[in-house]
Amino acid sequence: MLAKVVSFGLKGIDGFKIDIEADVSNGLPHFEIVGMADTAIKESKERVRSAIRNSALEYPVKRIIVNLAPADMKKEGALYDLGIAIAILSCNEENGIKNEKDFAFLGELSFDGSVKKIKGLLPILISARNLGYKKFIVPYENIVEASFIDGIEVYGVHSLIETVEFLKGEKELAPVKSCKFENLSSSTTYPLDFSHVKGQKMAKRALEIAAAGGHNLLMIGPPGSGKSMLAKCFPTILPNLTFEEALEVTKIHSIAGELDLKQGIVCNRPFRSPHHTASTVSLTGGGTNSKPGEISLAHNGVLFLDEFPEYSRHTIETLRQPLEDGVITVARSNATITYPANFTLIASMNPCPCGNYGSKDKECKCSPSQINKYLSKLSGPIMDRIDIHIEVENVTYDQLKSEGEEECSVSIKARVDEAREIQLKRFAKDKNYSNAQMTSVQTKKYCKLDQIGEQLLKNAFEKLKLSARAHDRILRVARTIADLEREENILAKHIAEAISYRTLDRKYF
Amino acid sequence: MNEKRMFIFYLSQFDLPASKVEMIIDKMEGNYTFSNFCRLKFDFISSQLRSKMLELADERFVKAYIENLETLGINLICKLDREFPKKLLGIEDCPFFLFYKGDLSLLNMPSIAIVGTRMPTSYGRMVTEKFAGVLAKNNVAIISGLAYGVDTIAHRQSLEVGGKTVAVLGCGINNIYPSYHRDLANTIAQKGLLLSEYCPSTKATRYSFPARNRIIAGLSDGVLITEAGIKSGTLYTRDFALDFGKDVFAVPGNINNEKSMLPNEIICTGQGMGVTSPEQILQALKIDVKENKSVNTIQLSFEEDLICKALQSSPQKIEDLTIKTGLPINNLNSYLTILEIRGIITRMLGGEYCLK
Numbered sequence: 133m134l135a136k137v138v139s140f141g142l143k144g145i146d147g148f149k150i151d152i153e154a155d156v157s158n159g160l161p162h163f164e165i166v167g168m169a170d171t172a173i174k175e176s177k178e179r180v181r182s183a184i185r186n187s188a189l190e191y192p193v194k195r196i197i198v199n200l201a202p203a204d205m206k207k208e209g210a211l212y213d214l215g216i217a218i219a220i221l222s223c224n225e226e227n228g229i230k231n232e233k234d235f236a237f238l239g240e241l242s243f244d245g246s247v248k249k250i251k252g253l254l255p256i257l258i259s260a261r262n263l264g265y266k267k268f269i270v271p272y273e274n275i276v277e278a279s280f281i282d283g284i285e286v287y288g289v290h291s292l293i294e295t296v297e298f299l300k301g302e303k304e305l306a307p308v309k310s311c312k313f314e315n316l317s318s319s320t321t322y323p324l325d326f327s328h329v330k331g332q333k334m335a336k337r338a339l340e341i342a343a344a345g346g347h348n349l350l351m352i353g354p355p356g357s358g359k360s361m362l363a364k365c366f367p368t369i370l371p372n373l374t375f376e377e378a379l380e381v382t383k384i385h386s387i388a389g390e391l392d393l394k395q396g397i398v399c400n401r402p403f404r405s406p407h408h409t410a411s412t413v414s415l416t417g418g419g420t421n422s423k424p425g426e427i428s429l430a431h432n433g434v435l436f437l438d439e440f441p442e443y444s445r446h447t448i449e450t451l452r453q454p455l456e457d458g459v460i461t462v463a464r465s466n467a468t469i470t471y472p473a474n475f476t477l478i479a480s481m482n483p484c485p486c487g488n489y490g491s492k493d494k495e496c497k498c499s500p501s502q503i504n505k506y507l508s509k510l511s512g513p514i515m516d517r518i519d520i521h522i523e524v525e526n527v528t529y530d531q532l533k534s535e536g537e538e539e540c541s542v543s544i545k546a547r548v549d550e551a552r553e554i555q556l557k558r559f560a561k562d563k564n565y566s567n568a569q570m571t572s573v574q575t576k577k578y579c580k581l582d583q584i585g586e587q588l589l590k591n592a593f594e595k596l597k598l599s600a601r602a603h604d605r606i607l608r609v610a611r612t613i614a615d616l617e618r619e620e621n622i623l624a625k626h627i628a629e630a631i632s633y634r635t636l637d638r639k640y641f
Numbered sequence: 642m643n644e645k646r647m648f649i650f651y652l653s654q655f656d657l658p659a660s661k662v663e664m665i666i667d668k669m670e671g672n673y674t675f676s677n678f679c680r681l682k683f684d685f686i687s688s689q690l691r692s693k694m695l696e697l698a699d700e701r702f703v704k705a706y707i708e709n710l711e712t713l714g715i716n717l718i719c720k721l722d723r724e725f726p727k728k729l730l731g732i733e734d735c736p737f738f739l740f741y742k743g744d745l746s747l748l749n750m751p752s753i754a755i756v757g758t759r760m761p762t763s764y765g766r767m768v769t770e771k772f773a774g775v776l777a778k779n780n781v782a783i784i785s786g787l788a789y790g791v792d793t794i795a796h797r798q799s800l801e802v803g804g805k806t807v808a809v810l811g812c813g814i815n816n817i818y819p820s821y822h823r824d825l826a827n828t829i830a831q832k833g834l835l836l837s838e839y840c841p842s843t844k845a846t847r848y849s850f851p852a853r854n855r856i857i858a859g860l861s862d863g864v865l866i867t868e869a870g871i872k873s874g875t876l877y878t879r880d881f882a883l884d885f886g887k888d889v890f891a892v893p894g895n896i897n898n899e900k901s902m903l904p905n906e907i908i909c910t911g912q913g914m915g916v917t918s919p920e921q922i923l924q925a926l927k928i929d930v931k932e933n934k935s936v937n938t939i940q941l942s943f944e945e946d947l948i949c950k951a952l953q954s955s956p957q958k959i960e961d962l963t964i965k966t967g968l969p970i971n972n973l974n975s976y977l978t979i980l981e982i983r984g985i986i987t988r989m990l991g992g993e994y995c996l997k
Contacts, residue, residue: 504821595981613971
């Protein structure tokens with residue numbers, strides 16, 4: 133007897149259809165799975181057999197061959213267990229399973245017959261919907277994740293036997309109710325708030341601009357000046373994710389198995405801070421079982437690299453392409469996969485190996501060549517992609533103890549949200565969300581200067597010895613500053629402020 | 642090219658001390674052919690060097706060497722030439738050869754050597770910039786050693802204001818140390834003068850730096866020490882300057898600051914003159930001071946005036962400025978940039994602002 137059911141696999145962040153064909157024939161008892169299956173799938177034989185038996189269903193003592201088609205695609209993971217079990221059971225008409233052809237099955241089986249959660253459900257469902265599939269049977273644990281997608285009917289099941297009863301028509305299951313995204317996103321609380329950071333007005337302002345325009349930012353300062361704390365406060369002022377952005381983020385987190393299944397969708401901009409010992413592959417993604425890396429997990433959010441020059445040079449340089457294109461393409465022997473990686477880079481570093489260079493109170497013990505070596509770890513092309521660099525200074529005791537109220541994150545965020553809305557309107561027809569993503573053509577179009585501004589920029593280049601690559605960066609940052617002040621045009625004062633965030637373009641030595 | 646000139650070029654390859662070069666030339670007794678040189682015995686030359694010299698004692702090699710110098714744009718001048726700087730001839734252990742790139746006539750200008758520590762504090766930076774800038778504007782050539790720190794700031798600042806600067810190297814001109822300064826060296830070669838007593842490919846050694854300090858002291862009309870520690874290499878420059886009877890100027894500094902120890906000591910012991918403004922040096926050199934536009938004639942807006950007043954007493958960090966002026970950070974940032982572009986204030990290392 134032959135039976136066929138539909139399931140889906142993952143390639144990169146997209147799902148593809150898989151036909152699970154089961155052929156049960158007379159012969160010596162045997163169970164074989166063919167069709168480029170990895171170890172997890174080969175082992176599903178044992179899970180499927182035990183699950184069927186322990187669900188008080190009849191396991192055919194026959195020759196069973198399961199084919200996963202298309203046969204030339206590599207398949208990974210345990211998410212086909214449920215499909216395989218249903219296909220085998222459907223071969224026996226006595227089981228009474230009908231309309232199994234209407235559904236797509238996704239789920240891992242346990243020996244006792246229960247259906248366990250899977251990774252990457254959201255991207256699979258999105259792709260499947262786009263391919264025209266409407267009805268799905270998925271693990272009950274995953275249903276929140278599925279509830280955000282319109283136009284499909286998803287049924288959550290606890291166990292194999294429940295699935296069989298449902299397919300026989302003996303049990304009614306209600307499809308998952310769709311959920312509204314808006315209700316979730318506003319209810320987040322953070323442990324840190326900008327009102328906890330005393331002083332540091334300059335840094336806060338720069339972070340506000342970075343949040344509003346999605347600009348990459350580098351903080352330079354002595355140890356203990358609060359760089360990491362400032363960075364950790366940064367997510368509190370980031371603009372809300374739009375639903376489209378949230379889906380993109382959730383897709384990636386779902387594949388990486390980092391999704392909070394109770395919430396089902398990522399509704400805050402991710403904040404990733406890998407340690408500087410991180411390997412290049414852990415950042416970029418890839419590996420034998422291709423997984424998105426840290427930079428993709430930071431998609432539409434923040435990648436915070438503390439002690440930037442301490443990362444291996446190779447690792448830093450791999451950030452070049454994603455910082456430019458917003459995607460990372462990982463080529464491995466068995467597949468070439470493109471993951472989105474559109475993140476805001478927040479990096480922090482000391483001015484020299486000992487950390488006290490330029491400090492007034494403490495003496496720097498580094499030789500000039502040591503300092504040069506340290507700073508030269510950040511190559512020109514990388515610096516080229518960082519819009520804002522600021523110096524973060526040590527806070528004095530008086531500032532630390534001052535009673536004055538510091539502005540809280542909520543009111544900063546209000547300004548950021550407003551500025552981001554202006555940008556979304558501006559780029560409604562284009563493919564980007566923020567000023568930082570402007571191409572040079574767009575920069576020309578949207579960052580027009582009046583004569584005073586033009587003159588100021590020209591003087592700045594001559595007097596402050598800015599490097600040529602600073603030009604477009606300054607314009608983009610000035611655009612964001614103007615947006616924060618709800619100005620239609622970029623004024624001279626916006627340009628002047630933007631220039632003040634180009635510390636590293638000036639020669640120190 | 643006559644035989645003598647050829648022979649002098651030949652000798653310049655070996656970084657010989659001036660005294661030995663002179664002894665060789667004396668011994669040749671007017672016959673400057675290589676055959677004569679190979680025949681003669683020189684007991685003051687080690688056998689190792691002797692064999693190396695004999696190897697290269699051929700007209701073809703010397704011609705190739707001269708061609709190489711030409712392609713590198715490096716000129717050679719020796720003590721016997723008329724253009725050799727007169728100021729150096731008087732000093733003890735005057736170098737026999739000088740390799741140079743740039744405008745040699747700069748050495749006839751009034752000149753001040755600005756030397757000091759490789760790691761100045763922000764005060765040292767500010768002072769060095771100020772002195773180098775004003776002196777260079779008043780047509781004083783700034784001489785220094787192309788090292789990190791004070792040297793570099795002095796060179797950069799004099800180029801900045803369109804003045805002349807001379808870099809005396811402790812290494813060959815084609816082997817710049819520190820290599821980080823190759824760009825600066827090129828600029829100086831174009832707009833000023835790059836000078837070395839060493840053959841272009843010679844590497845820097847720990848002995849070559851004190852040695853080049855005697856040339857710095859010798860070439861200048863006075864030596865200014867802005868910031869240096871008590872055990873600094875600047876000590877050599879001071880000692881040479883005192884030996885050669887040049888004026889020594891020192892900028893007083895904080896008595897607790899290690900980097901102000903040497904200038905303070907010079908002032909206390911009366912070895913040199915304490916200076917608090919570049920004009921004092923100009924007066925000592927008897928140079929008329931060019932009129933400078935004073936800050937008062939510049940129109941300032943209310944906010945800009947507020948910032949300048951806050952900066953009057955001492956340099957300020959931006960954080961303190963927000964408190965003192967009461968301006969919001971975004972406006973303050975743009976005013977500071979505008980003031981900086983107009984040349985009224987400068988930003989120092991570590992993010993402090995001060996009035997120029």
